[in-house]
Amino acid sequence: MKSKLKRAVSLVLAAGVMLSTAGCWDRIEINERIFVLGLAIDKFEPGKDVQAGEDGAEQQEEGSKQPEESPRNRLVVSIVFPNVGLLKGEGAIVSEDAKFAVSTVGPNIFEAVRQFNTRLNGNIFFGHVKAILLGEALVKDEELLMEVLDGLEREQEISRNVDVAVVKGKAKDALFIKPLVEPIVGTYIEKIFRQRKTGRFYPKNFGKVVTSIRETGGAVLPRLVVGEKEYNIAGGCLVKDRKFRAWLGELEVRAIQWLENMAGEDVISVNVNGVSVPFELTELKRRKEIWRDDAGDVNLHIILECEGNIEGYILAVDQDLMNEAFIQQVERAVEREMVAQCTGVMDKFQNEFQLDVWGIGNHIRKFRPEIWEDVKDNWQEAFTELSVDISACVKVRRVGVIK
Amino acid sequence: MNDQEKITSNQLMAIMLSTIIGIGILTLPRTVTEAAGPDGWMLVLAGGVVAIILSVVISRLGLMFPGKTVVEYSGDIITKPLGFIFSLGFFTYYVLFCAFEARVFAEVTKQFLLDRTPSEAIIITMLLGAAYLARQDIATVGRVGEMLVPVFILPSILFLLPGIPEMDLTNLLPFMRTSPGKLLTGFGTIVTSYLGFEALLLFQPFMARPRDAAKAMTVALSAIILIYVLAVVTAVAMFGVVEIQQLIWPTFSVYRVIEIPGAFIENIHGVVMALWVVAVYTTLAVFFFAAVTILGRILALKEYSFTALPLALLIYFLALVPNNVSQVYNYLDAFSLYLGIPFGFVLPAVLYIIARVRGMGKEGGNGREKQAKKSG
Numbered sequence: 001m002k003s004k005l006k007r008a009v010s011l012v013l014a015a016g017v018m019l020s021t022a023g024c025w026d027r028i029e030i031n032e033r034i035f036v037l038g039l040a041i042d043k044f045e046p047g048k049d050v051q052a053g054e055d056g057a058e059q060q061e062e063g064s065k066q067p068e069e070s071p072r073n074r075l076v077v078s079i080v081f082p083n084v085g086l087l088k089g090e091g092a093i094v095s096e097d098a099k100f101a102v103s104t105v106g107p108n109i110f111e112a113v114r115q116f117n118t119r120l121n122g123n124i125f126f127g128h129v130k131a132i133l134l135g136e137a138l139v140k141d142e143e144l145l146m147e148v149l150d151g152l153e154r155e156q157e158i159s160r161n162v163d164v165a166v167v168k169g170k171a172k173d174a175l176f177i178k179p180l181v182e183p184i185v186g187t188y189i190e191k192i193f194r195q196r197k198t199g200r201f202y203p204k205n206f207g208k209v210v211t212s213i214r215e216t217g218g219a220v221l222p223r224l225v226v227g228e229k230e231y232n233i234a235g236g237c238l239v240k241d242r243k244f245r246a247w248l249g250e251l252e253v254r255a256i257q258w259l260e261n262m263a264g265e266d267v268i269s270v271n272v273n274g275v276s277v278p279f280e281l282t283e284l285k286r287r288k289e290i291w292r293d294d295a296g297d298v299n300l301h302i303i304l305e306c307e308g309n310i311e312g313y314i315l316a317v318d319q320d321l322m323n324e325a326f327i328q329q330v331e332r333a334v335e336r337e338m339v340a341q342c343t344g345v346m347d348k349f350q351n352e353f354q355l356d357v358w359g360i361g362n363h364i365r366k367f368r369p370e371i372w373e374d375v376k377d378n379w380q381e382a383f384t385e386l387s388v389d390i391s392a393c394v395k396v397r398r399v400g401v402i403k
Numbered sequence: 404m405n406d407q408e409k410i411t412s413n414q415l416m417a418i419m420l421s422t423i424i425g426i427g428i429l430t431l432p433r434t435v436t437e438a439a440g441p442d443g444w445m446l447v448l449a450g451g452v453v454a455i456i457l458s459v460v461i462s463r464l465g466l467m468f469p470g471k472t473v474v475e476y477s478g479d480i481i482t483k484p485l486g487f488i489f490s491l492g493f494f495t496y497y498v499l500f501c502a503f504e505a506r507v508f509a510e511v512t513k514q515f516l517l518d519r520t521p522s523e524a525i526i527i528t529m530l531l532g533a534a535y536l537a538r539q540d541i542a543t544v545g546r547v548g549e550m551l552v553p554v555f556i557l558p559s560i561l562f563l564l565p566g567i568p569e570m571d572l573t574n575l576l577p578f579m580r581t582s583p584g585k586l587l588t589g590f591g592t593i594v595t596s597y598l599g600f601e602a603l604l605l606f607q608p609f610m611a612r613p614r615d616a617a618k619a620m621t622v623a624l625s626a627i628i629l630i631y632v633l634a635v636v637t638a639v640a641m642f643g644v645v646e647i648q649q650l651i652w653p654t655f656s657v658y659r660v661i662e663i664p665g666a667f668i669e670n671i672h673g674v675v676m677a678l679w680v681v682a683v684y685t686t687l688a689v690f691f692f693a694a695v696t697i698l699g700r701i702l703a704l705k706e707y708s709f710t711a712l713p714l715a716l717l718i719y720f721l722a723l724v725p726n727n728v729s730q731v732y733n734y735l736d737a738f739s740l741y742l743g744i745p746f747g748f749v750l751p752a753v754l755y756i757i758a759r760v761r762g763m764g765k766e767g768g769n770g771r772e773k774q775a776k777k778s779g
Contacts, residue, residue: 025517025519025520025521025524026516026517026518026519026520127670156514156515156659159659159660159670160656160659160660161660161662207642207646207660210646211642211643211645211646214645214646214649215643215645215646362643365576365577366441366573366574366576366577367573367576367577369577369580372577
């Protein structure tokens with residue numbers, strides 16, 4: 001009897017303790033959260049903020065009045081988040097837009113986000129951010145860019161895996177358009193990044209970008225151009241010495257990736273016998289050889305080993321692709337094309353930008369530490385003086401289903 | 404201690420695994436990389452070997468004085484007053500260690516998981532949980548260790564697998580290019596990540612077969628070396644030697660990068676965080692238990708579990724002393740250097756040497772043989 005009472009008392013006590021101590025300060029119901037999917041950061045440029053995205057223009061500017069010029073207004077921060085109510089199918093009460101985008105002005109990202117707290121009814125959560133967009137003017141401003149990158153890396157909610165792109169023009173505009181295929185901007189950008197069917201932009205996640213800036217002093221970020229109802233992510237934006245250095249073309253960005261041992265399955269068109277032959281690159285392996293010649297100069301030999309398919313030729317009876325001599329002709333032509341593009345890019349980075357964006361210095365440090373000892377103190381100069389030789393070895397594997 | 408239950412050597416291994424792996428593993432990849440660049444993992448290996456050697460010395464020492472903990476036999480070896488001072492220092496060391504453990508736990512939990520929960524609440528709940536275990540006897544601690552060690556070690560290692568494509572093992576190159584001088588200076592800070600093994604000074608007499616202690620310690624420490632090397636290698640492979648030095652807790656950052664493809668929970672760092680809570684809990688509880696035991700034995704109390712709660716209060720206030728995360732780690736460095744290395748590495752060796760010189764070893768040696776015959 002007594003033990004039963006004891007047991008009952010201890011049970012009540014245990015339940016009481018659990019109920020009273022399990023209260024959690026950090027409990028947030030999922031529907032109280034605002035899941036930010038895209039984050040766009042621009043430099044605040046007074047007078048230039050009047051134009052806005054076509055749709056949702058009314059719901060964006062801070063309090064509908066034009067933000068004035070003041071030392072406090074340095075950044076324009078915009079976020080986009082999905083309409084969770086609509087996705088859940090809660091019908092009538094919720095607004096019909098699939099996503100909401102808002103924008104505000106503030107001295108830094110964090111204060112700007114607090115501005116949103118005065119306007120939005122949920123708890124702004126950055127754990128699911130899929131894309132970070134940086135505006136052109138921001139990237140051109142050394143101080144602001146480094147501030148923003150540090151803030152984003154320091155914030156633990158934002159994953160290091162999130163995709164980054166530099167927007168030509170205003171990053172804010174990207175969040176306010178209604179894309180044709182996928183209404184939610186963040187996921188849309190993420191999906192473009194994930195497909196890996198093209199080498200025309202260089203997908204780099206945020207962690208890789210900051211690592212690259214720390215290790216090599218620069219990074220190539222994808223360039224995003226905002227259209228009416230879609231984006232175009234192509235080409236690149238070169239950041240060097242803590243700020244914007246140059247825009248890079250699509251083919252240049254592709255060649256940069258070839259030299260870095262990664263590229264999407266892209267198509268290279270070469271001219272063989274007066275016909276343009278599309279060659280699909282399916283595999284690429286890059287080898288680096290570094291040695292010192294008799295004069296003491298450091299030499300770098302980059303060998304690209306590629307595999308791929310011929311995608312098309314010309315409809316004819318007398319000419320077929322099941323011909324080894326012809327295939328070899330195509331292979332040589334592709335090799336020439338690739339080497340030419342890579343050499344061009346390498347030359348540009350050695351002489352014009354003077355930036356070792358591939359981490360060749362790192363490679364030397366890892367694999368040829370004895371050479372690194374001599375060059376590490378003035379690597380930037382040594383990089384420009386590096387004699388680089390690029391060669392390619394292309395193998396055509398398949399030609400499609402007709403001869 | 405005869406009324407206490409005894410622990411098996413498996414339980415000792417579990418206690419050691421759960422004790423030594425605590426707050427240190429979070430910062431370890433950064434500290435070793437700062438010290439030795441890509442060769443950091445070798446420092447970890449070397450530090451572990453030193454810890455193994457010292458734990459063998461401690462177990463020898465324990466065998467010389469069967470049935471006694473360091474609190475008693477330090478008095479025998481270096482006279483009563485000095486032994487008392489030693490024990491008091493040892494006690495302070497554990498109390499401070501508990502305070503650091505609790506504070507770092509609070510800092511990391513607040514940063515990654517519960518950013519609105521007050522540090523005080525995090526520390527109090529952790530300390531109460533640890534105090535509860537510290538009131539029990541050693542066998543309970545051993546069983547808890549046995550239960551919890553697989554819980555936090557196995558999943559943490561499994562969760563690394565999806566991250567393999569993100570890793571670049573060439574980041575560990577060049578091999579053996581760090582200057583020996585740099586390695587030596589780094590070594591001092593690395594050995595402290597193995598602190599916790601010196602608890603053997605207290606636990607050996609509670610073993611059913613104290614002779615097995617050395618073997619159990621070697622196995623446990625070898626496993627810890629493997630886990631530490633794994634943590635360092637994965638973090639360096641993922642971030643490279645430059646970036647890793649910017650990350651305060653690189654071991655967590657590794658899990659921030661890893662995504663399990665297609666899984667419901669995309670980011671696993673929350674899960675890993677929860678597992679780490681278990682690891683910290685076991686560390687804190689064992690140190691707490693050690694502090695309670697030393698205090699009880701210094702005061703020669705028959706029943707000393709009642710000291711746990713007042714001690715929890717003391718640890719709580721100590722844990723709140725540092726002002727910010729930077730100060731926490733500065734104090735922790737000073738603590739490791741001025742208390743950790745003496746109590747973990749120097750003093751046990753000194754005690755052993757003095758005991759040998761004073762010829763106490765022979766007596767102990769005989770006792771060991773007698774015991775061996777008995778148990779054989």
